[in-house]
Amino acid sequence: MAETRSGAEVLKENSQHLRGTIAQELALEVPGFTKGAIGLLKFHGMYEQTDRDAKKAGLPVVPGSMVRVGIPGGVVSAEQYLILDSLADEVGDGGLRITSRQDIQFHRVRKTNLPTLVRTLNKALLSTLAACGDVVRNVTCCPAPTHNNAELQLHARTLAKRLKPSTRAYYEIWIDGEKAATAEEKETEPLYGETYLPRKFKIGITPEGDNCTDIYSNDVGLVAKYGANGLQGFVVLVGGGLGMSPGVKASHPRLADALCFVTPEEVGDVVETIVKVHRDLGNRSNRRLARLKYVVEGMGLDAFRAEVEARLGRKLEPAQDLEWASGKDHFGWHKDDKGNWFVGLPVVSGRIRDEGTSRIRSGLRHIVGTFRVNVRFTSQQNILLTDITDGQRGAIAEALRTFGIVQAVELPPVLRDSLACPALPLCGLAVTEAERVLPQISAQIQAELDAVGLDQQEVSMRITGCANGCARPYTAEIGIVGQSVDLYTIYAGGSHLGTRLGKVLFDKVKRTQIAEVLRPVLRNYRDNRLHNERFGEFCERTNFGDFPSDSVRPEQVEVEA
Numbered sequence: 001m002a003e004t005r006s007g008a009e010v011l012k013e014n015s016q017h018l019r020g021t022i023a024q025e026l027a028l029e030v031p032g033f034t035k036g037a038i039g040l041l042k043f044h045g046m047y048e049q050t051d052r053d054a055k056k057a058g059l060p061v062v063p064g065s066m067v068r069v070g071i072p073g074g075v076v077s078a079e080q081y082l083i084l085d086s087l088a089d090e091v092g093d094g095g096l097r098i099t100s101r102q103d104i105q106f107h108r109v110r111k112t113n114l115p116t117l118v119r120t121l122n123k124a125l126l127s128t129l130a131a132c133g134d135v136v137r138n139v140t141c142c143p144a145p146t147h148n149n150a151e152l153q154l155h156a157r158t159l160a161k162r163l164k165p166s167t168r169a170y171y172e173i174w175i176d177g178e179k180a181a182t183a184e185e186k187e188t189e190p191l192y193g194e195t196y197l198p199r200k201f202k203i204g205i206t207p208e209g210d211n212c213t214d215i216y217s218n219d220v221g222l223v224a225k226y227g228a229n230g231l232q233g234f235v236v237l238v239g240g241g242l243g244m245s246p247g248v249k250a251s252h253p254r255l256a257d258a259l260c261f262v263t264p265e266e267v268g269d270v271v272e273t274i275v276k277v278h279r280d281l282g283n284r285s286n287r288r289l290a291r292l293k294y295v296v297e298g299m300g301l302d303a304f305r306a307e308v309e310a311r312l313g314r315k316l317e318p319a320q321d322l323e324w325a326s327g328k329d330h331f332g333w334h335k336d337d338k339g340n341w342f343v344g345l346p347v348v349s350g351r352i353r354d355e356g357t358s359r360i361r362s363g364l365r366h367i368v369g370t371f372r373v374n375v376r377f378t379s380q381q382n383i384l385l386t387d388i389t390d391g392q393r394g395a396i397a398e399a400l401r402t403f404g405i406v407q408a409v410e411l412p413p414v415l416r417d418s419l420a421c422p423a424l425p426l427c428g429l430a431v432t433e434a435e436r437v438l439p440q441i442s443a444q445i446q447a448e449l450d451a452v453g454l455d456q457q458e459v460s461m462r463i464t465g466c467a468n469g470c471a472r473p474y475t476a477e478i479g480i481v482g483q484s485v486d487l488y489t490i491y492a493g494g495s496h497l498g499t500r501l502g503k504v505l506f507d508k509v510k511r512t513q514i515a516e517v518l519r520p521v522l523r524n525y526r527d528n529r530l531h532n533e534r535f536g537e538f539c540e541r542t543n544f545g546d547f548p549s550d551s552v553r554p555e556q557v558e559v560e561a
């Protein structure tokens, strides 16, 4: 008997290519959208959210939207950055948020401001289409403008363009109001069909050796291989994805497997074919088991490869081995490929806003506006200012100091190498705090490291408000995952290179006790580590220093509902 399709599948099929009732509801003088429209708005890059703090306090709650701008490779010009910045005041909540996939998010956008926002972005050649939803999301790429990065960025933009939905709905609803399709010229979605993908699909690109993008967490990761004559091609990784769903035993984080090697000329066809395999074979009855990783796992890698080969009509070349030297972000001052400078700056939790003594938003606006330097957002929620001339470097360094924008080395190591998802108060799925408690928790873990004499030790730490893992906690050396009200699961032993998942170290830990429970493991690490051994490597080698002994991998964890 055929399995029942999920409600989301029916919604997509009946949406007339993502139109639904969005346009009609936009014209109504009520603050929010209906459930069906909210489901389709995701494909337009918008999530309607309510302030859960206000609701809890019994205050009037007006729905607003998170709006995500997909930016392939995280690259924007100075002019585009300044437009994003001005929109933060005009229609947002006075800040920009860099996401873990190099997008920019606005928060608390009122319904009446959505058309203005999209139209202004469109004029600036920016788009929210397919930033969310069951489609290929923003294509990420290592943003450092070195080692022929321009070539990889071009691949990111080309793939992003090729894999966008074809529907005119976005332009019709938000931009020009013109209906493109008439009864005679029927609109089609050649790649996605009527029901798009079973679930979101993530693609990332990086050069071999530099895993700043967490390439194994993607549905498809493309790792560039170079030879004497430049770019030889890509090792294609498939089936990564770090989310898991509370209460769904079979769901789990997974790192991608190496599928094949492709030349630069072949890469578009191969990636599109893999997207089609997901479209046709992904789970359409249970969204929690619908990512490509479950297709790969269910078929086995060899059968998955055979499926791709059958559709391409040719054999794929075997994948080559990969080596990784770094998983760090690109902080500090560096020369780029053209002989100019770029500087990587930390942005805690990706929040570009002025708050307290921090004037990061004003400072970036001043620097970008004055020196017309370009901007890149990183997958670790930080920012690069690029194309800086020798003559500008001193003045920009001075401006950074004036606005109190610190260099990464000035931050405590744990905070420097941290990620947090937004969680409360706006994410509807959050069960615990994440971003709002990151400074406090990272300071407590740092204090424990300081106390055992490891004050300069780098340790990657990531925290999320639920098991969906938007800030990729499962590949961190310390991953802190919200489990139920004020209780967290602590993972440890992920690799600083992003090549290994952590294991559960402690379960059901109160927020106030996170640093305390880590204390014996950190002491063990200090006493028994090998020369230059990272915390994650130590935990993996010694099973947390033989403490505790009953640890398990995340895929073995049964998460409570």
Ligand code: SF4
Residues within 6 Å of the ligand: 421, 422, 423, 424, 427, 428, 429, 430, 431, 434, 464, 465, 466, 467, 468, 469, 470, 471
């Ligand atoms: Fe929301 Fe969970 Fe994602 Fe955090 S990890 S943003 S709480 S869905």
